[in-house]
Amino acid sequence: MPALPTQDLQSAREPLPELRLRSIEEDDLDNCHRLSLRFKWPHRLDDWSFLIQMGQGYLLENTAPDASLPVVGSVVCTTYGQQYAVIGMLLVQAELQRRGLGRRLMQHAASQVNGRSLIVNATAAGMPLYKQLGFVQYDVLHQFQGASAQPVLVSLPPGERVRPMGKNDVTRLLELDAQATGMDRSRLLLALLDISEGVALDHDGEMLGFALVRRFGHGRVIGPVVAPDAERAKGLIAHWINTYSDSFIRIDVFESTGLPAWFDKLGLTCVDHVTRMCKGEPPVRDPGMQLFSIVNQALG
Structure with a gap:
């Protein structure tokens, strides 16, 4: 027939x-x-x-x-x-x-x-629709997760350390996030701080980056993570992996950061990929600061 x-x-x-x-x-x-x-x-x-x-x-x-x-x-x-x-x-x-x-x-x-310019993190199933609507790819996110991450040691440059965040760090955190994302996400970040733990990358009293962790989904999610470069981002991420090594952890990291290969060695499994797409002009970030992991796929 x-x-x-x-x-x-x-x-x-x-x-x-x-x-x-x-x-x-x-x-x-x-x-x-x-x-x-x-x-x-x-x-x-x-x-x-x-x-x-x-x-x-x-x-x-x-x-x-x-x-x-x-x-x-x-x-x-x-x-x-x-x-x-x-x-x-x-x-x-x-x-x-x-x-x-x-x-x-x-x-x-x-x-x-x-x-406004529109940003989506597209699943494979959603890609055809987004392309038809005029969205263009500009990065890929790798979703790593697991409940058996290996403790990890990352050496930071001399004079730098990871320390708990305090109330006096909020203004600087908002500045760093704006530099790393090219967007004003102040309202989101202030709300996240109410439900997250945070650490700062510190150099002689100057905050150079930060990483938040909070409950989400099956356990905890690490993000956002903002740092000047990949090695410093690893130091921030390692703090939370070591703190919650006995918990389910998830983190979504950009392919362009070069970090996915590092996670492959930590006992976290890459379970999915989504494509970062934009319709309109994509955000322009400060070249000296980078967003390594996102809040979640719905919020960016």
């Missing part, structure tokens, strides 16, 4: 349920969490709540009274200053994929950012 033409396959599908596109509210988070669990994404309910505090979320709601999964699609958009926005948590129920719903969510989110 000959294969059905594509248009006949489309018409043979079950009709789409009646869907409503609207903003995510606090009462929706349980259902958003249920949707992400279907994809085995590790986000806890608290992680979803933090995302919505930082950005604006949108959902596709199945309005049928007997819907087993009321939220069938989601996306979250977080703005950084007047120039940039990061889009994440683009999810569509598996049974409803390839029906234009992901495009609908993305286009709606993009229409709300007042012309």
